[in-house]
Every structure is written in structure tokens, then in C-alpha cells.
Amino acid sequence: MSRQHDVALGMIDSRFALLLDGNTSAQLHAETSMAIEMAHALGAIDISEHQHYVARQDRILDRQHQDLMQKLEASRP
Secondary structure, three states: OOHHHHHHHHHHHHHHHHHHOOOOOHHHHHHHHHHHHHHHHOOOOOHHHHHHHHHHHHHHHHHHHHHHHHHHHHOOO
16 A cells, blocks of 8 residues: 555545544535545545445435434424
């Protein structure tokens, strides 16, 4: 692995760690997307890694949305 690849994965994985710890902010999702896109645009990750990370973020976003909807439904009178 190249140094660029290691740095890119570190940037991406650090954001995923925050998402998995429960941070649901739009800013963090945007940062995560940007880290993935920049890493791919600069050639630090290949297309299969890009697709993997995009799908992973989509799954996290979907799960966070489902959790929010359940909380909202539970709080309805």
C-alpha cells in the first residue's frame, strides 16, 4: 500500500468511526462523502474501494434515518 492510500483510508475510516459512534450531523456526512470522493479523484483509492465506501455510508445513513423515524413514531401521542 502506498502512503497516499494509507492517509486516504485513515481520513475516511476516522469519519466512519464518528458515524458509527452515533454522530448523525449533516456536516459529518458531507465530510465523509468529500473524503471518499477526493481520495478517488486523486487516485488514492480505486473504484472498488470507492464503491465500497459509498455503499457503507449509504447503509449508515439509512440506518440512522430508520432510527430517527422509530423515535419519532414512538414519541407520537
